Amino acid sequence: MFLKLEEAPMSQEEMTFDEARMYILFCRHNGHKDWRLPTREEWQVLHGYYTPVWLHESDNENRDEMWYVQPIRDS
Numbered sequence: 379m380f381l382k383l384e385e386a387p388m389s390q391e392e393m394t395f396d397e398a399r400m401y402i403l404f405c406r407h408n409g410h411k412d413w414r415l416p417t418r419e420e421w422q423v424l425h426g427y428y429t430p431v432w433l434h435e436s437d438n439e440n441r442d443e444m445w446y447v448q449p450i451r452d453s
Contacts, residue, residue, distance in 0.1 A: 384408070386407035402447065429448075
């Protein structure tokens with residue numbers, strides 16, 4: 379079974395990993411509040427290219443960076 383993913387708008391500024399987690403926690407878009415960070419595999423399927431975005435906790439290699447946030451959710 380393939381899950382469909384929905385994306386909220388990407389952050390306009392880069393932020394730390396902790397700020398990214400807060401961004402996701404308080405994200406409200408299209409009446410939804412169950413947003414999360416994408417896994418590496420989800421990001422590659424959705425976009426197929428490298429963009430400096432925060433990924434799910436287990437997929438981040440360096441948390442000292444400043445990256446964008448792309449909220450996603452299972453739709």
